[in-house]
Amino acid sequence: MSDIAERLAELERLGLSRRLRMISGPQGPTVLLDGKPVLLLCSNNYLGLADHPRVREAAADAAMRWGVGAGSSRLVSGSMTIHRRLEERLAGFEGTESCVLFGSGYLANIGVIGALAGADDVIFSDELNHASIVDGCRLSRAEVVIYRHRDIEHLDWSLRRHGERRARRLIVTDSVFSMDGDIAPLAHIAELAQIYGARIVVDEAHATGNVGPDGRGAVAAAGLEGEIDVVIGTLGKALGSYGAYACASTEMVQYLINTARSLIFSTAPGPPAAAGALAALELLQERPHRVGRLRSNARALRRGLAGEGFGVADSEMHIVPLIVGEERAAMALCQQALELGVFAQAIRPPTVPAGTSRLRLTVMASHTPGELREAARTLCEAARRVGIDPEQVMAPAAEPLDEVQEIETALGRAERLAASTAAEDDEASGTPTPFDFERDAPGAAPAVAPSLGEELAALSERIEEPGAATELFDVEREATVRAA
Numbered sequence: 001m002s003d004i005a006e007r008l009a010e011l012e013r014l015g016l017s018r019r020l021r022m023i024s025g026p027q028g029p030t031v032l033l034d035g036k037p038v039l040l041l042c043s044n045n046y047l048g049l050a051d052h053p054r055v056r057e058a059a060a061d062a063a064m065r066w067g068v069g070a071g072s073s074r075l076v077s078g079s080m081t082i083h084r085r086l087e088e089r090l091a092g093f094e095g096t097e098s099c100v101l102f103g104s105g106y107l108a109n110i111g112v113i114g115a116l117a118g119a120d121d122v123i124f125s126d127e128l129n130h131a132s133i134v135d136g137c138r139l140s141r142a143e144v145v146i147y148r149h150r151d152i153e154h155l156d157w158s159l160r161r162h163g164e165r166r167a168r169r170l171i172v173t174d175s176v177f178s179m180d181g182d183i184a185p186l187a188h189i190a191e192l193a194q195i196y197g198a199r200i201v202v203d204e205a206h207a208t209g210n211v212g213p214d215g216r217g218a219v220a221a222a223g224l225e226g227e228i229d230v231v232i233g234t235l236g237k238a239l240g241s242y243g244a245y246a247c248a249s250t251e252m253v254q255y256l257i258n259t260a261r262s263l264i265f266s267t268a269p270g271p272p273a274a275a276g277a278l279a280a281l282e283l284l285q286e287r288p289h290r291v292g293r294l295r296s297n298a299r300a301l302r303r304g305l306a307g308e309g310f311g312v313a314d315s316e317m318h319i320v321p322l323i324v325g326e327e328r329a330a331m332a333l334c335q336q337a338l339e340l341g342v343f344a345q346a347i348r349p350p351t352v353p354a355g356t357s358r359l360r361l362t363v364m365a366s367h368t369p370g371e372l373r374e375a376a377r378t379l380c381e382a383a384r385r386v387g388i389d390p391e392q393v394m395a396p397a398a399e400p401l402d403e404v405q406e407i408e409t410a411l412g413r414a415e416r417l418a419a420s421t422a423a424e425d426d427e428a429s430g431t432p433t434p435f436d437f438e439r440d441a442p443g444a445a446p447a448v449a450p451s452l453g454e455e456l457a458a459l460s461e462r463i464e465e466p467g468a469a470t471e472l473f474d475v476e477r478e479a480t481v482r483a484a
């Protein structure tokens with residue numbers, strides 16, 4: 001047996017083997033899968049634009065006018081007028097000075113991260129960031145500090161601990177997390193970036209077209225337009241095409257054009273993909289009601305699932321994870337649902353952490369509420385048939401991203417910034433401030449109980465070991481709570 005065959009057999013044994021499923025025809029709300037019509041409940045064609053007649057026509061027309069391929073990278077002969085038109089429109093949409101296209105979201109993330117951090121730098125990355133961000137961090141050769149999912153205190157602590165000896169600091173996060181459908185605390189992250197002099201890259205792959213005012217994304221919803229160093233988005237999800245973009249200041253975009261290796265060393269997106277995305281963006285801006293339909297559809301699916309006993313929160317978030325846990329159980333549920341006419345692909349490690357395999361349901365604006373309610377019933381029936389109790393299926397709460405909450409966050413931000421500046425002033429004047437690692441630990445910490453002090457000292461000694469830094473953070477957090 002070859003090593004490849006052995007590895008494949010091992011994947012099969014672990015319930016992690018994958019195969020390609022074949023769809024005939026376009027990516028509509030219902031598709032023909034392996035010849036059978038099924039409701040499509042796992043596509044990122046959120047706004048239903050991938051098969052919209054105007055988008056198709058624009059792509060076909062572009063193929064006739066400019067041809068299919070760009071023929072080379074953007075920096076050689078591959079920059080075409082259709083790219084520039086799309087870039088200008090995207091910059092306007094994102095509220096930034098400038099924009100540059102990449103071949104895909106994956107390429108954009110590895111290119112931008114590598115341009116903004118190198119061997120002497122440090123990157124702070126949410127533990128549930130997308131694989132393309134993870135790979136971008138690895139490729140950059142920077143020190144990578146993983147902070148707990150959406151844990152702003154952990155990020156704050158990590159910035160304080162790891163940053164000072166490094167030349168550049170970069171915080172990178174998904175805005176809407178692809179597998180859980182929850183949202184990064186962007187306003188808090190922006191605040192920390194300001195305090196610690198870090199840059200921020202936000203990946204809006206699952207937010208563009210879907211969340212925020214008129215679908216302009218989570219950055220716009222948080223009132224942070226123009227405050228994020230680089231906003232990345234893909235053209236392959238809500239914008240129904242293929243390719244990606246980075247929106248930023250003119251200076252930053254010039255820098256990316258000069259330094260992002262995945263832009264420099266890769267062929268430019270083909271004219272049909274760019275023209276299709278441009279038509280989709282125009283449609284989104286002309287008729288933002290499509291975003292409203294996506295949201296009400298998300299509610300319909302969530303309420304339908306809750307009515308069937310699944311522990312799904314009522315919100316407008318279009319990504320609905322049904323976390324089954326074990327890999328084979330998730331696959332069995334997926335297969336049973338397919339047999340009953342609902343296509344919701346099971347997602348397993350390494351895409352999600354071990355033991356959290358799930359059906360990742362995604363709503364589209366082109367579904368009808370009736371189809372989604374029926375899908376909820378089908379999923380319940382499928383779960384019962386494979387011996388899964390819907391009430392045991394976990395679904396992390398997706399927080400509502402309504403404008404009110406975000407405005408409150410933005411208001412709170414100013415207050416917190418003032419408070420943290422005051423804390424720094426206190427430090428300068430010698431007034432005790434909340435627990436601080438550098439100052440209070442180990443040993444000389446009046447606020448820390450002796451046993452905690454010892455624990456901190458022991459942890460500090462083995463700080464380079466995997467997981468030790470996070471343990472240290474936990475002990476420190478406990479110390480802070482006790483001191484308070």
Ligand SMILES: Cc1ncc(COP(=O)(O)O)c(C=O)c1O
Nearest residue numbers: 104105106130174178205234236
């Ligand atoms: C958060 C996130 N970023 C980036 C990407 C990659 O985008 P693309 O499919 O355009 O390569 C994805 C795709 O799944 C994603 O979920």
